[in-house]
Amino acid sequence: MSDTMAERPNEPGLVLTDEQKRRRRARSIAIALALGAFVVLLYLVTIVKLGPGVLNRPL
Amino acid sequence: MSLVTDRAELISPMHADAARIEPSMAGVGDYLELMKPRVMSLVVFTALVGLAVAPGHLHPVLAFTALLCIAVGAGAAGALNMWYDADIDAVMARTADRPVPAGRVQPREALGFGVTLAAFSVVTFGVLVNWLAAGLLAFTIFFYAVIYTMWLKRSTPQNIVIGGAAGAFPPMIGWAAATGAIGIESVLLFLIIFFWTPPHFWALSLYKAEEYRRAGVPMLPVVSGLSETRRQILIYSLVLAPVGVSPWLLGYAGRSYGAVAVLAGALMVALALKLWRRPAERTAKQLFAFSILYLFVLFAVLLVEHALGRAA
Numbered sequence: 001m002s003d004t005m006a007e008r009p010n011e012p013g014l015v016l017t018d019e020q021k022r023r024r025r026a027r028s029i030a031i032a033l034a035l036g037a038f039v040v041l042l043y044l045v046t047i048v049k050l051g052p053g054v055l056n057r058p059l
Numbered sequence: 060m061s062l063v064t065d066r067a068e069l070i071s072p073m074h075a076d077a078a079r080i081e082p083s084m085a086g087v088g089d090y091l092e093l094m095k096p097r098v099m100s101l102v103v104f105t106a107l108v109g110l111a112v113a114p115g116h117l118h119p120v121l122a123f124t125a126l127l128c129i130a131v132g133a134g135a136a137g138a139l140n141m142w143y144d145a146d147i148d149a150v151m152a153r154t155a156d157r158p159v160p161a162g163r164v165q166p167r168e169a170l171g172f173g174v175t176l177a178a179f180s181v182v183t184f185g186v187l188v189n190w191l192a193a194g195l196l197a198f199t200i201f202f203y204a205v206i207y208t209m210w211l212k213r214s215t216p217q218n219i220v221i222g223g224a225a226g227a228f229p230p231m232i233g234w235a236a237a238t239g240a241i242g243i244e245s246v247l248l249f250l251i252i253f254f255w256t257p258p259h260f261w262a263l264s265l266y267k268a269e270e271y272r273r274a275g276v277p278m279l280p281v282v283s284g285l286s287e288t289r290r291q292i293l294i295y296s297l298v299l300a301p302v303g304v305s306p307w308l309l310g311y312a313g314r315s316y317g318a319v320a321v322l323a324g325a326l327m328v329a330l331a332l333k334l335w336r337r338p339a340e341r342t343a344k345q346l347f348a349f350s351i352l353y354l355f356v357l358f359a360v361l362l363v364e365h366a367l368g369r370a371a
Contacts, residue, residue, distance in 0.1 A: 016082050019084070020083070023085065023086050027086075030090070041124060045120060045121065048120045
């Protein structure tokens with residue numbers, strides 16, 4: 001494996017075009033928004049299910 | 060065989076595979092398209108009706124969660140369908156521009172997207188709402204992706220008859236989300252969509268028969284001919300009309316629903332009869348369009364009746 005790597009020390013690897021970078025960024029933002037919404041949903045359902053009991057715990 | 064040759068044979072397929080991996084050009088819109096938003100909207104609407112007309116009360120946040128899970132589950136099924144059917148979609152004009160056949164989304168991306176959404180929607184549904192509804196959603200996704208898409212669609216002209224069950228489950232899932240059970244009323248809603256599916260899709264397939272033939276999909280017009288398809292459309296419409304009225308006949312819906320269901324059922328049968336007697340592409344298109352209106356109106360009246368009943 002190291003031999004193979006040593007044979008091509010200066011290969012740039014995969015270079016994304018500007019359009020590919022833009023689309024990747026848009027996908028990343030969409031995933032972040034979806035995860036954020038999922039967290040908010042879990043929070044809301046927790047509050048709804050526990051109701052006033054959310055404050056009823058031993059300190 | 061020398062060691063060098065062995066290595067070359069071992070490495071080259073890997074490199075060849077790596078060379079095939081292109082950076083994704085998929086936009087967010089392409090992923091949304093994978094979820095079949097138009098189908099999803101009908102699924103969400105019928106699930107909403109099942110959820111709303113069910114007895115008892117579900118907190119609005121939980122009701123929203125249930126509908127969201129059903130929507131995402133339907134999207135997962137759509138993505139898995141597009142992943143598996145990319146070869147068929149590519150040869151049909153109606154579907155050739157879908158993200159996978161058009162090359163905007165790689166098949167493995169569509170597969171990963173579908174599986175991830177399916178797992179997320181079912182587990183979230185089970186944990187946050189109830190496991191009966193989540194189980195029904197899981198079964199529906201499995202039924203659509205595996206039983207219909209992978210098996211029935213390419214093997215029998217009865218594909219959309221049996222596969223139609225997948226589209227009929229959402230109101231039952233909505234009902235199960237609200238009640239934790241499966242009531243006879245939700246079975247009636249299931250039956251309405253189940254018997255509505257064949258005349259709806261066969262009306263479309265009548266004027267898309269050549270495309271289905273080219274794609275090798277054994278739709279009824281391709282296998283049994285246009286005349287037999289028109290006969291089957293009429294038979295299913297004759298079954299659908301009384302099934303559509305049954306929620307009123309059995310006392311689960313009011314008179315306004317009964318009146319609308321009788322009228323809409325009669326129009327459906329009249330169009331099917333016209334198509335059977337005087338075959339024309341225009342009539343098939345009219346029947347296809349009216350079938351969408353039929354289902355929407357029946358479920359909308361159920362929803363409005365229930366909302367007014369609650370308000371009163």
